Each structure stands twice: as structure tokens, then as C-alpha cells.
Amino acid sequence: MDKRNNIDVLSRCVDYLARNKRSVGVELNKANELTDLVDYNKEQRLDLNLIRVFCTVCEYQSITQAADALMLTQPSVSNAINRFKVLVGAPLFFRQGRGIAMTAIAKHLYNALAPMLVEIEQTVQSVKTFDPNTANRVFTVNANESFIDLIQVEIEQATATLPIEIVFNESNVDEQELYQELQSQQLDLALDIVAPKEASFKSQLVASESLACVSRGDHPQFAHGIDQASYFAAKHVFYRFQRQNQRVAELIATRHLPTRQMQGEKSSLLSMLSAVSKSDAICISPYTYAKNYQQVFSLNIMEMPFPSQKMDIYSVWTSKNHQDPANKWLRTVVNNAVAKVYQKTVV
Incomplete structure (x- = not known):
């Protein structure tokens, strides 16, 4: 009995589809169009994580370094950049030497998006609590x-x-x-x-901070200070520290300085002062730092012999x-x- 009933229901459905073939086809087309629209919206929906990845890659100009900074794998970062490229509809990076560089569109997007991302992060950070008495x-x-x-x-x-x-x-x-x-x-x-x-x-x-010229304490030439001619005639021990492709002396000088003779270069201020204390060379040091070690190394601390500004x-x-x-x-x-x-x- 149940089997015959099932057959009857199926027969009536077939008859209905046959009589209403056109209208059913229209509804099916509408359903397919709706499905396509949903799929399209899923693809075009903005994932904010893509912006964070994109901005990080822009900042480091490197997929590898961006992945390290974000604590993600390189394939994950590459995939995110490709998804963002599809969303934008234009190339974002191109190879330059061993690294990558931003296209004009990427630069425009980064300049517009990075400040917004920072503002979002600052807003989130501002509601955090921090108690130095309990924070380990x-x-x-x-x-x-x-x-x-x-x-x-x-x-x-x-x-x-x-x-x-x-x-x-x-x-x-x-x-x-x-x-x-x-x-x-x-x-x-x-x-x-x-x-x-x-x-x-x-x-x-x-x-x-004021800077000072330093020599060994018993240097016979600088018992009463140092002038410009003596300064540039002397040999110098340099401190291996540069900013804006300049040494500290060039940064604080108010005019262009002649080339100085280098006796040596040290990666530590302490080793620089020690080297000066054992030779006829001179060096430039932060005044307060040199003062702290003046007695230790028997140093002579002198004013800079040329017009200079504070550091x-x-x-x-x-x-x-x-x-x-x-x-x-x-x-x-x-x-x-x-x-x-x-x-x-x-x-």
C-alpha cells in the first residue's frame, strides 16, 4: 500500500513538472542567479585581516619579514596578498632585486589604509588596563x-x-x-x-646632550684646549655609530667639516675612550659620559673646536x-x- 502511494505521488510530481516546465525553469534560473550572487558577495566581502597583512608587507617590503612579524607562515601571507590583489583588481607588488617593491596603486592604498589601521589599533589599546604593581x-x-x-x-x-x-x-x-x-x-x-x-x-x-673632544690627560699638545687646526691635524678614533649616513660630528656641526684622519674605529664608547687614553689620538664623546670615566682613564675633556649644536x-x-x-x-x-x-x- 505504501509503495503504491509513493508511486502515485511521484507520478503526480512528474505530471506537474511536465505541465509547468517553463515556470519551474524560470524559478530554477532565479535560484541559480541568487546562488551566484551570494558566491560573488562572499568573494568580494572585505576581510580586514587582508589589510593588516598588506600594510605589514608594505612596511617590511618582504614577505618573509612580514610573516615573521605577523607570526604567520610565508604561504599564508602570500595567499592573503593574492586575495587582496583579486579584491583590488590590480597588481600590488613587483620583484626588485632580491626583494619586492610596491606598485603605485599599492603605495596609494598603503598611505590611505595604514593611518586607519593605526587608529583602530590605538582605540583598542586605549581600553586596556595596566597595573605596574601586578603586571609580571x-x-x-x-x-x-x-x-x-x-x-x-x-x-x-x-x-x-x-x-x-x-x-x-x-x-x-x-x-x-x-x-x-x-x-x-x-x-x-x-x-x-x-x-x-x-x-x-x-x-x-x-x-x-653636549659633545666634547677628548684626549689622554697628559697629551702635551692639548694641555690648554684644542683649536680647529689641531683638531683636523690630529688622528681620530671613531665611534661606529651613524644616522642619516653621517657620523655624530657631522650631525652636530653647523657647517661642513673637512675629512678627518682615522686611527681606528670602535663599536663601543668605552673602548673608544680606552683607546684614546693610550694614544695621541682624539675622539668625540657625549660630555656626561666622558666626565663619568675621566678619572678612570685619565682623560682631558675639551670643548669642541668648531661651532656645534647639542645632540x-x-x-x-x-x-x-x-x-x-x-x-x-x-x-x-x-x-x-x-x-x-x-x-x-x-x-
Whole structure:
């Protein structure tokens, strides 16, 4: 009985389809069009993660480094960039040497999207809470050894009763490496002598340091100071530290300096002062740092023999961490330590 009923129902359905073939076909076409539209919308729907990946690749100009920064695999980053390229409908990168470079469209998109992404991240960061009395955290700060030497004690005193550690990184990197380490969160903060120009970074002037010319204490030629002729005639021990493709002396000079004779180059200020104390060569050092080691190495500290400006010191951090309570606390502690050492009020 059930079998006959099923056959009857099936027969009636076939008859209905035969009588209404055209109308059913129209409905099926509409259904197919609707399905295609849904699939199209899925493909065109903006995934905000693609923007983050795109901006990171733009910043590093490298799929590999972007993947490391985002803690993703290289294929995942490549796939995201390809999806974003399909969404945009235009090429975004092209190969240049061993790396990649942005197309004009990619540059336009990055300039428009990066500030929005930073603003979103700042908004999210601003609602976080941070209590230095309970936060068990390690902060990493990059600084020149002279800065570290001056503020380390102040930092240790400020954090003595807290479950927080501030670790200083003395690596002598160039600007691009420094900024990449900040972007990739390897560093929380940096103290540097040049303020970054990129919108993805923030900076604050925290102090200004005078530089001095240094020789060994018993140098017969410089018992009463040094003049320009003697300065450029002498041999120099250089400190291996450059910004904007210039050494410190060129950065602070108010006019172009003649070429100096190099006796040697040191990667450490301390080793530079030590070398000068054992030779007839001279060097340039932050005045406060040289003063701290004057007796240790029996140094003669002299005024610079040419017109020069002070060396500014900036704290530098990423724009996306500008409103982060933890990073704001770190900046306050470090800036106050610098201000106390230099007896300068931080603005």
C-alpha cells in the first residue's frame, strides 16, 4: 500500500513538472542567479585581516619579514596578498632585486589604509588596563651605551619594588633595523638621536646632550684646549655609530667639516675612550659620559673646536602603541629617568 502511494505521488510530481516546465525553469534560473550572487558577495566581502597583512608587507617590503612579524607562515601571507590583489583588481607588488617593491596603486592604498589601521589599533589599546604593581612583564628598550650608563641606576630604582623588568638592548643598529625591531615588537621603546619621519612612529624629545673632544690627560699638545687646526691635524678614533649616513660630528656641526684622519674605529664608547687614553689620538664623546670615566682613564675633556649644536635625545615608539597603557607607563619611567639625569623637565 505504501509503495503504491509513493508511486502515485511521484507520478503526480512528474505530471506537474511536465505541465509547468517553463515556470519551474524560470524559478530554477532565479535560484541559480541568487546562488551566484551570494558566491560573488562572499568573494568580494572585505576581510580586514587582508589589510593588516598588506600594510605589514608594505612596511617590511618582504614577505618573509612580514610573516615573521605577523607570526604567520610565508604561504599564508602570500595567499592573503593574492586575495587582496583579486579584491583590488590590480597588481600590488613587483620583484626588485632580491626583494619586492610596491606598485603605485599599492603605495596609494598603503598611505590611505595604514593611518586607519593605526587608529583602530590605538582605540583598542586605549581600553586596556595596566597595573605596574601586578603586571609580571619584561620591557625591552634599545639605547646607546652612553644613555644606558647614565639612566640604568635610575631605572632600577624606579622598578625595584615592582614585578617588572626593563632590559636594555645595546645593539648598534642603523635606523631601518631599529624601526623594524620596533614594528615587530622585538623592542618596546628606543632612545635615539634622530626623530623618525614615518607616520607609523611617534617620538618625544627628552634631553639634549653636549659633545666634547677628548684626549689622554697628559697629551702635551692639548694641555690648554684644542683649536680647529689641531683638531683636523690630529688622528681620530671613531665611534661606529651613524644616522642619516653621517657620523655624530657631522650631525652636530653647523657647517661642513673637512675629512678627518682615522686611527681606528670602535663599536663601543668605552673602548673608544680606552683607546684614546693610550694614544695621541682624539675622539668625540657625549660630555656626561666622558666626565663619568675621566678619572678612570685619565682623560682631558675639551670643548669642541668648531661651532656645534647639542645632540638631541628622543624616545621613539610605534604609533600603534601610542595609547597602550603599558607602553605609556614605560615611556614615563624612561623619560623621567633621562630628565632626572640631565636635570631637564620632560615636555
